[in-house]
Amino acid sequence: MTTELTVTRGRGAEPRPPRRDDNDDIGPGKLSWRYRLTRLDVKFSPYVYIAPFFILFAVVGLFPLLYTAYISLFEWELGADEQPFVGIENYTALLADSQFWNAMVNTFSIFAISTIPQLIIAVLLAVLLNTALRGRTGWRMGVLLPYVASLVALTIIFGDLFGVQYGTVNNILELFGVDRIDWQADRWWSHVAIATMVNWRWTGYNALIVLAAMQAIPRDVYEAAWVDGASKVRQFTSITLPMLRPTLIFVVVTSTIGGLQIFTEPLLFSPSAGANGGATHQYQTVVLYMYQAGFQSQDLGYASAMAWILFMVIIVIAGINFLLTRRLASSGEA
Amino acid sequence: MATITDRPTATGPKPARRRGSKRISLADRRPGFVVYGILIAFILGSAFPFYWSFLVASHDDQKFTADAPLLPGGNFFHNAGRVLDTIPFWKALGNSILVSGTVTVSVVVLSTLAGFAFAKLRFKGRGPLMVFVVATLAVPTQLGIIPLYMAMAEYGWSGTLGAVIIPNLVTAFGVFWMRQYIADAVPDELIEAARMDGCSMIRTFWHVCLPAVRPAAAMLGIFTFMMSWNDFLWPLIVLNADNPTMQVALEKLQSGYYVDNSLVLAGTTMATVPILIVFLVLGRQIVAGIMQGAVKG
Numbered sequence: 001m002t003t004e005l006t007v008t009r010g011r012g013a014e015p016r017p018p019r020r021d022d023n024d025d026i027g028p029g030k031l032s033w034r035y036r037l038t039r040l041d042v043k044f045s046p047y048v049y050i051a052p053f054f055i056l057f058a059v060v061g062l063f064p065l066l067y068t069a070y071i072s073l074f075e076w077e078l079g080a081d082e083q084p085f086v087g088i089e090n091y092t093a094l095l096a097d098s099q100f101w102n103a104m105v106n107t108f109s110i111f112a113i114s115t116i117p118q119l120i121i122a123v124l125l126a127v128l129l130n131t132a133l134r135g136r137t138g139w140r141m142g143v144l145l146p147y148v149a150s151l152v153a154l155t156i157i158f159g160d161l162f163g164v165q166y167g168t169v170n171n172i173l174e175l176f177g178v179d180r181i182d183w184q185a186d187r188w189w190s191h192v193a194i195a196t197m198v199n200w201r202w203t204g205y206n207a208l209i210v211l212a213a214m215q216a217i218p219r220d221v222y223e224a225a226w227v228d229g230a231s232k233v234r235q236f237t238s239i240t241l242p243m244l245r246p247t248l249i250f251v252v253v254t255s256t257i258g259g260l261q262i263f264t265e266p267l268l269f270s271p272s273a274g275a276n277g278g279a280t281h282q283y284q285t286v287v288l289y290m291y292q293a294g295f296q297s298q299d300l301g302y303a304s305a306m307a308w309i310l311f312m313v314i315i316v317i318a319g320i321n322f323l324l325t326r327r328l329a330s331s332g333e334a
Numbered sequence: 335m336a337t338i339t340d341r342p343t344a345t346g347p348k349p350a351r352r353r354g355s356k357r358i359s360l361a362d363r364r365p366g367f368v369v370y371g372i373l374i375a376f377i378l379g380s381a382f383p384f385y386w387s388f389l390v391a392s393h394d395d396q397k398f399t400a401d402a403p404l405l406p407g408g409n410f411f412h413n414a415g416r417v418l419d420t421i422p423f424w425k426a427l428g429n430s431i432l433v434s435g436t437v438t439v440s441v442v443v444l445s446t447l448a449g450f451a452f453a454k455l456r457f458k459g460r461g462p463l464m465v466f467v468v469a470t471l472a473v474p475t476q477l478g479i480i481p482l483y484m485a486m487a488e489y490g491w492s493g494t495l496g497a498v499i500i501p502n503l504v505t506a507f508g509v510f511w512m513r514q515y516i517a518d519a520v521p522d523e524l525i526e527a528a529r530m531d532g533c534s535m536i537r538t539f540w541h542v543c544l545p546a547v548r549p550a551a552a553m554l555g556i557f558t559f560m561m562s563w564n565d566f567l568w569p570l571i572v573l574n575a576d577n578p579t580m581q582v583a584l585e586k587l588q589s590g591y592y593v594d595n596s597l598v599l600a601g602t603t604m605a606t607v608p609i610l611i612v613f614l615v616l617g618r619q620i621v622a623g624i625m626q627g628a629v630k631g
Contacts, residue, residue: 038534041534041535042535043457045451045455045535045536046451046455046456046457046460046535047451047457049447049448049451049455049539050447050452050463050509052444052448052503053444053445053448053467053506054463056501056503056504057470057475060475060478060482060500060501061470061475061478062473063478063481064475064478064479064480064481064482064485065473065475065477065478067478067481068477068480068481071480071481125376128365128372128373129373131364131365131369132364132365133369133370133373137617137618137621139373139377140621141613141617141620141621142373142376142377142380143373143376143377143380144613144617144620144621144624145377145380145381145384146380148560148609148610148612148613148620149384149606149609149610150564150580150581150584150602150605150606150609151564151566151581152564152580152581152584152585152602152605153387153584153601153603153605153606154383154602156584156588156599156602157383157384157386157387157599157602158383160386160390160595160599161383161386168386200379200380200383204376204380205624208621208624208625209624209625209627211625212624212625212626215625253472257472257474260474261474261476261477263567264566267585268585268588271588271589271593272593274589287476287477287567290477291567291571294480295483295571300480300484303480304480307478307479307480308477310474310477311474314474314477315472315473318472322472
């Protein structure tokens with residue numbers, strides 16, 4: 001292979017006649033062999049290059065998902081000798097399982113109080129970062145700091161900060177004359193605490209995404225608005241926000257897919273609760289329940305049914321988001 | 335003063351224009367101390383948990399019952415030593431570096447190859463296949479862990495690092511990211527020229543495409559490394575306490591009925607420091623990567 005290249009290069013360096021003549025000199029047999037090889041190279045190389053992704057996705061992504069649907073039709077216990085077919089029994093049991101519905105509600109509740117405030121703060125933060133700050137990169141890195149921290153470590157730290165008796169958050173509240181809050185036992189407050197971890201981690205990151213979109217808005221639009229006498233607030237609501245909409249939807253879509261699978265934060269929130277998600281499952285999410293049912297109670301069929309339902313919920317929501325994006329974003333590739 | 339007034343022009347578009355639009359857009363105004371104040375408060379809030387972690391780790395556990403001290407104590411190395419006795423810290427660190435490193439190299443190479451094919455090569459089914467790749471971005475493959483676990487157990491891979499590495503060797507995000515970048519960054523003429531000179535496909539990739547995509551590949555590498563470093567659910571299921579990644583080891587440190595906070599937070603501090611160092615060195619690129627990705631995606 002190497003020699004071939006040097007030969008070609010050497011020839012290219014000469015003050016040369018057109019290449020095609022060169023090739024004709026080689027002779028018919030040699031030409032067709034090389035020609036065929038090049039044809040094969042052109043034809044199949046692209047498939048070889050993209051193959052790893054598709055093979056891997058099929059093996060560790062698509063197949064397991066489909067097989068999850070299959071398992072969900074059996075009473076499948078880890079290590080049991082036989083797995084009896086039960087049809088949709090896992091699903092009917094699941095739909096009658098109050099703990100599952102509780103987990104579903106918790107998931108959506110945590111998702112809502114982590115996404116909505118986060119978006120609002122991210123947009124406001126982006127406005128601040130979009131001013132002519134001194135040392136811009138430094139500020140941007142500063143707000144991104146939480147994003148790089150290890151999730152497990154931070155969840156443990158936050159679990160400590162939100163401690164009931166000696167937690168710092170409660171100490172600070174008390175300083176302001178507010179009663180101590182039981183961040184773990186109270187359902188609503190536990191959701192707030194967990195959502196705070198999510199917000200703390202992702203707000204800066206999303207602010208940078210929004211900031212990038214803000215900087216992509218053409219300056220002329222603002223100039224035109226200024227000529228028309230629009231105030232700063234008016235410019236923000238009538239120009240900035242509408243032009244940010246595709247980006248905001250993008251942020252929502254990505255946080256939906258991740259947010260509905262939230263697991264680490266509720267698992268590690270309180271050391272003693274573990275996969276229970278609190279004494280009365282007050283902050284147990286769907287993936288956490290799935291983990292508990294499948295890998296702690298060894299009931300893989302039941303856990304699979306749960307995974308499959310959550311999968312469909314996510315696909316439906318992502319689909320709705322996608323349609324919304326298509327309608328709202330008039331242009332753009334993605 | 336001269337240097338200060340000069341500065342914004344370096345970042346803004348043109349000096350003349352800037353003066354005219356100064357009052358128009360919030361974007362051009364020199365922010366006052368309120369803006370700086372809010373940003374400083376935000377960043378302090380961002381940094382506080384890190385500080386807190388170190389603070390607790392540097393005292394002994396009893397200190398944090400009634401009045402918590404605000405300055406670090408001298409107990410950190412004692413606590414760090416206890417962490418090393420409790421969990422296989424160095425092994426976990428090595429495992430995490432090995433796993434994330436392998437995954438990163440593989441994702442970057444395979445995604446760049448696939449991105450090159452999607453952006454620059456003509457082949458049947460290119461459009462639909464690319465749509466498929468983008469669609470898989472929305473598929474929560476994490477929900478397929480049950481059969482994946484069964485398969486790993488069946489083939490005796492559970493407990494090995496391979497079980498954590500193999501499912502992550504190439505990602506849809508990586509392929510999409512590299513495709514977007516290569517489509518813009520590598521001129522078609524250059525590829526055609528290489529082909530005319532008799533370069534094979536792979537040689538064209540190596541000599542024309544790779545040099546041009548280094549910045550995007552580096553960013554993809556950073557993101558992949560951090561994502562892999564933080565991966566938790568799957569490693570927790572498939573690895574065991576003797577051969578953990580950093581995240582799994584930390585979880586083991588925390589679980590139990592009596593929790594020694596200074597011990598646990600010494601562990602989290604030790605696990606966070608390497609990542610913080612990476613961030614200080616590469617933060618600029620990470621910021622640029624996120625902002626570029628936002629505009630492209």
